[in-house]
């Protein structure tokens with residue numbers, strides 16, 4: 001069983017990673033032994049995110065530190081889970097990789113493609129980025145339909161991720177686009193990355209973004225152009241006082257497939273609609289498990305290599321450029 005420690009005991013860690021570690025400890029794969037956060041208050045405060053609410057009661061015998069060097073010195077750690085705000089990812093990920101740790105770093109990989117390239121150069125096969133949708137049973141089912149061609153070729157697809165403005169963050173960093181990249185980088189990247197994962201690289205792309213009343217690039221409408229179909233994605237942080245919604249629709253030559261409220265339904269042109277039986281596993285638990293499994297077995301990361309996560313940042317940069325050029329269609 002590996003030992004893990006987290007850097008950044010904030011919203012995403014407490015809301016989504018922590019329950020994953022509990023499951024993985026029961027499976028005998030990893031034990032969360034320590035947590036480092038700059039703020040001592042983070043260790044006892046629950047957080048309400050757009051996607052989850054944390055429950056920090058009863059998380060076992062984790063040792064808490066407000067001094068990173070002390071934690072690294074005192075603890076026997078294999079895996080470092082980086083869950084600090086995006087503007088800190090590059091610095092901490094490279095530092096931990098240089099010290100030889102296995103590193104899981106939350107998405108988005110970094111603020112710029114240039115920074116991502118530095119992270120890839122330091123990775124030595126020991127870095128994975130938390131592009132969690134690549135481990136979601138619903139999105140993996142969609143990928144399987146495309147790969148196997150059960151309903152013919154894809155003809156179009158759309159992905160939506162509509163969120164209230166993130167208000168839980170450290171020093172309100174989410175709405176400062178210099179630190180978060182706005183929704184275009186922070187939120188929209190989930191659907192951009194999964195579109196690349198399912199369909200491969202688009203030939204051309206275009207984007208309109210806006211929403212300045214909330215933050216720079218607080219919404220984005222992006223289109224990814226492939227040879228004979230297109231993917232549309234919408235991401236937004238301006239759904240004030242509204243519930244969080246994430247869904248997708250895929251159209252094929254012989255069926256439509258929709259996912260709403262976490263449930264996939266297939267509507268074939270011929271035959272009855274049906275919902276496939278999919279695993280209820282948390283994608284956050286599955287991403288940690290995947291990283292541990294390939295590390296222990298000495299296998300290559302084929303599902304979510306950092307080189308690919310970096311390309312999703314390059315895609316965001318191209319879309320941002322398109323938006324600055326009033327939606328111009330650009331090569332990718």
Ligand SMILES: NC(=O)c1ccc[n+]([C@@H]2O[C@H](COP(=O)([O-])OP(=O)(O)OC[C@H]3O[C@@H](n4cnc5c(N)ncnc54)[C@H](O)[C@@H]3O)[C@@H](O)[C@H]2O)c1
Nearest residue numbers: 008009010011012037038039042083084085086106169170
């Ligand atoms: N995969 C997902 O679905 C998902 C969802 C939300 C957030 N995220 C990503 O996770 C990362 C963290 O987001 P969050 O929502 O947890 O943010 P957050 O602000 O809630 O938590 C960040 C934590 O880091 C701590 N921190 C800040 N600076 C630090 C430093 N120098 N050293 C140690 N601790 C420090 C803060 O005190 C806070 O507890 C971001 O990159 C975000 O984009 C991913």
